[in-house]
Amino acid sequence: MTTTRRTLLIAAAAIATAMPAIAHDYTAGDVAIGHPWTRAAGANGTGAGFMRLRNTGGQPDRLISASTPAARTVELHTMIRDGDVMRMRPVQNIEVAPGETVELRPGGFHIMMIGLTAPMNQGGRVPLTLRFERAGEVTVELAVEAAGARGGGHQH
Numbered sequence: 001m002t003t004t005r006r007t008l009l010i011a012a013a014a015i016a017t018a019m020p021a022i023a024h025d026y027t028a029g030d031v032a033i034g035h036p037w038t039r040a041a042g043a044n045g046t047g048a049g050f051m052r053l054r055n056t057g058g059q060p061d062r063l064i065s066a067s068t069p070a071a072r073t074v075e076l077h078t079m080i081r082d083g084d085v086m087r088m089r090p091v092q093n094i095e096v097a098p099g100e101t102v103e104l105r106p107g108g109f110h111i112m113m114i115g116l117t118a119p120m121n122q123g124g125r126v127p128l129t130l131r132f133e134r135a136g137e138v139t140v141e142l143a144v145e146a147a148g149a150r151g152g153g154h155q156h
Contacts, residue, residue, distance in 0.1 A: 024143065029135025030057025031096060038113075038142040039149050040122040047071065047120055049111035049128055049142050050104045050151055055096040062093040062133040070126045072115030079107050088112070093133070106150055120144045 026033040034052035041047040047070075055061055066074045075090050086107065094109050096102050104110050111128065120126055125141040132138075145151070 024141065026138055026140045028130065028132055028138035029061070030059070031055055031061055031132055031135045033130070033138065033140055035151075036128065036140045036142045037145055037149070037151055038120060038126060040144055040147045041116055041120045043116050043119045045116050047113040047116055047126075048077075048106070049113065049126075050106065051140070051142075052101060052103055053094070053096045054101040055098050057134075058098050059134060060095060060097050061135050062095050063130060064093045064133050065131045066111045066128055067131075068113060068126060068128045070117055070120065070128075071113035072117065073113075074128075075112045075114065076109070077112045078109050122146050 024035060026036070032052075032054040034054065036049060036051035038047050038049050049066070053063065063076065066076065068074055076092070076094055077088050078091050079086050080089055081087075090112075091109070094102060094104070102109065120142075122144050124144040126144060127139055128142050129137060129139045
């Protein structure tokens with residue numbers, strides 16, 4: 001192998017290693033957590049966490065809470081139709097039945113982060129600790145997408 005070719009291969013490997021992964025997945029017990037993400041938002045505002053939760057086990061599980069150093073308060077929410085208006089409502093937990101997948105997405109279930117302690121800038125990552133009734137606790141990183149993102153920029 002020539003020195004030039006070897007140098008190019010080493011440079012290509014270094015660039016590939018430095019690039020962020022498009023899809024990032026985590027596991028807590030029997031719950032697979034796919035592509036956690038959020039939208040860019042300013043400090044002192046609110047943000048929402050989205051992801052895919054899949055229960056690969058034989059017992060139901062529930063997401064019972066979440067926390068992050070990036071916000072003063074974190075709540076589990078859903079969106080409900082009230083006449084012609086969609087309203088956000090807190091929920092006690094988000095159930096994930098055996099063999100089922102629950103999408104936390106804009107307009108549906110989501111993790112509300114209230115009182116952001118710093119801006120969430122596009123391209124950044126935000127740590128979020130999820131607590132499941134059976135699977136326990138896992139910390140994931142929310143990929144920060146553009147302010148108007150619908151989650152289509154990554155694999156789901």
